[in-house]
Amino acid sequence: MKEFELKYGCNPNQKPSKIYMEDGSELPIEILCGRPGYINFLDAFNSWQLVKELKEALGLPAVTSFKHVSPTSAAVGIKLSEKLKKACFVDDVPGLDDSPLACAYARARGTDRMCSFGDWVALSDVCDVTTANLIKREVSDGVIAPGYEPEALEILKSKRKGNYNIVKIDPSYVPAPIERKQVFGITFEQGRNNFEINEELLSNVVTASKDMPKSAVRDLIIALITLKYTQSNSVCYAVDGQAIGVGAGQQSRIHCTRLAGDKANTWFLRQHDKVLALPFKDTLGRPDRDNVIDGYINGNEEDVTADGNWQKYFTEQPAPLTQEEKQAYLASLDGVALGSDAFFPFSDNIERAKKSGVKYIAEPGGSIRDDLVIECADKYGMTMAFTRMRLFHH
Numbered sequence: 549m550k551e552f553e554l555k556y557g558c559n560p561n562q563k564p565s566k567i568y569m570e571d572g573s574e575l576p577i578e579i580l581c582g583r584p585g586y587i588n589f590l591d592a593f594n595s596w597q598l599v600k601e602l603k604e605a606l607g608l609p610a611v612t613s614f615k616h617v618s619p620t621s622a623a624v625g626i627k628l629s630e631k632l633k634k635a636c637f638v639d640d641v642p643g644l645d646d647s648p649l650a651c652a653y654a655r656a657r658g659t660d661r662m663c664s665f666g667d668w669v670a671l672s673d674v675c676d677v678t679t680a681n682l683i684k685r686e687v688s689d690g691v692i693a694p695g696y697e698p699e700a701l702e703i704l705k706s707k708r709k710g711n712y713n714i715v716k717i718d719p720s721y722v723p724a725p726i727e728r729k730q731v732f733g734i735t736f737e738q739g740r741n742n743f744e745i746n747e748e749l750l751s752n753v754v755t756a757s758k759d760m761p762k763s764a765v766r767d768l769i770i771a772l773i774t775l776k777y778t779q780s781n782s783v784c785y786a787v788d789g790q791a792i793g794v795g796a797g798q799q800s801r802i803h804c805t806r807l808a809g810d811k812a813n814t815w816f817l818r819q820h821d822k823v824l825a826l827p828f829k830d831t832l833g834r835p836d837r838d839n840v841i842d843g844y845i846n847g848n849e850e851d852v853t854a855d856g857n858w859q860k861y862f863t864e865q866p867a868p869l870t871q872e873e874k875q876a877y878l879a880s881l882d883g884v885a886l887g888s889d890a891f892f893p894f895s896d897n898i899e900r901a902k903k904s905g906v907k908y909i910a911e912p913g914g915s916i917r918d919d920l921v922i923e924c925a926d927k928y929g930m931t932m933a934f935t936r937m938r939l940f941h942h
Contacts, residue, residue, distance in 0.1 A: 771887030
């Protein structure tokens, strides 16, 4: 297939629309089911690059959940604790521990479930049956992978009344070193960002603390590779083999750090005993539970525990999660890694990071206030490396 006609572009009025290889060669994909759209393919090709790089960097199966050309999370195939399984709604899945790919999917999809609603999924490895069964029961637009086990493919084909978007990509495909795009009829050209993110990138530690265990190296690499495919400005918190908070596309870096930190806090609080014990009605589906949990934790549009509200969601009225309880629980969060796609211009980013348990930081450095940022990190005993590499993505 040398080109594929799309229904429309970013919006229904943007026609005609298609994808094709500029040199006239065959597309490196097969569409096994469905009819992916313009934004689907933007998500698919960006997300595939992310998981491919994670697998190459860490040697573990990797999965990302993408939405509007940025990851909601990315994770590698590490087993989940029983609490995390319950928080991610996968405690009922048989054989989960036997599939590293399914574990990576459970982590990536379970991190920020509200943002992952209607996502695009990328798998670094051939999709197995356990992973397919997990994907089948979530609201999702499509999946890209280097292959699918026959039974797994049939499971996915049954999703969305047979219209689920399933794309197979050639894992050996290497794009041209120069990339181009048009904006307002003007062509932009640049060299592809083929910079390799690895452990060596973290060798320039600038803080008094030099402690950086292998788990921190792994998590910083996950954060940085995630940022490489996140719309800038962006900041990413990671721990235990997964990105737990991504702040994307903000004009101010402190806003990125706050947004990502708030998401990291919500991920952590989902594992609070009071959240795990919420007495949901059996008729309440997972997406609705996600909304209620977010309201319960963050006190958003309605008090879900109030009279007149709780009856819609629960079999009995739950006690609220108090601010004091949240603060006490979050105080136990530690060992979190934080990556930034550009330097921190002020120490307020470090102050905010501390509130979400950050211990390890990787950022390019190069600000005229680097000394103040380092001083703040030293105040909290953090370990910070300057990568000297910006990771903007647009």
